[in-house]
Amino acid sequence: MWQVVAVAACATAVCGCGSTTITATRLEHTLAPTFANLIETQESMLGRPPLDVASLRASASCHRTGPGSATDGGGDWQCTVAWFAPGRRGPWFDSYELSVTTDGCFTATADGQEGHLGGPRLTLRDGTTTRNLLYAFDGCFDPT
Numbered sequence: 690m691w692q693v694v695a696v697a698a699c700a701t702a703v704c705g706c707g708s709t710t711i712t713a714t715r716l717e718h719t720l721a722p723t724f725a726n727l728i729e730t731q732e733s734m735l736g737r738p739p740l741d742v743a744s745l746r747a748s749a750s751c752h753r754t755g756p757g758s759a760t761d762g763g764g765d766w767q768c769t770v771a772w773f774a775p776g777r778r779g780p781w782f783d784s785y786e787l788s789v790t791t792d793g794c795f796t797a798t799a800d801g802q803e804g805h806l807g808g809p810r811l812t813l814r815d816g817t818t819t820r821n822l823l824y825a826f827d828g829c830f831d832p833t
Contacts, residue, residue, distance in 0.1 A: 710832040711789055712761045716768065717749040719830040720785075720797065724749070724770045724823070731822045735813065740775055747772040751787070763791040767800070781805060783823075793832035798825045 725747040732740055751768035753759055766787040771780045784800035799806055809825065810818045 711763050711791065711793065713751045713753075713766075715793075715830055715832070716751045716766060716787070716789065716795070719828055720751065720768055720787075720795075721747040721749040721770060721772075723826065723828040724783075725772065727822045727826055728772070734819065734822070735811070744775065745772045746780075754786075763789050765789075766795075768797070791832075792829070794827065794829040796825070796827050799823070 722742075725742045725745045728745060728747075729740060729742050732738075747770055749768050749770045751766050753761070754765045754767045766789055768785045768787055770783045770785065772783075773780050783806055785797040786800050787795045787797045789795040806823045807821050809821055811821045812818050
């Protein structure tokens with residue numbers, strides 16, 4: 690039994706030594722549509738008219754941060770999402786700090802200023818509060 694465990698551990702170690710599939714491009718191609726879909730969901734949740742996700746033209750730009758700051762792999766990332774709000778000229782920009790795991794999943798948290806996104810909670814028309822879906826969210830992509 691211990692041999693099976695040892696072989697599995699060695700296989701995991703060898704697989705982990707190759708090039709990573711966690712890249713800025715993959716992260717950007719996941720973050721932007723996730724953000725746009727959350728805008729659509731939140732607008733509906735707030736009782737606002739439906740909007741077309743494609744009209745938001747969301748795009749993202751990401752780079753690694755922290756010790757070592759390699760250009761790819763799991764760890765800490767900084768991303769900026771550019772998007773176009775309906776009826777507004779020019780894009781809005783929102784920055785996120787991401788914690789990315791080696792399996793392609795991430796947690797994104799709004800970086801610093803609450804600005805037009807609001808804080809972690811939003812107040813609804815009836816005075817109740819709800820979680821702000823755009824302030825912090827999780828996502829994943831297939832890293833294979």
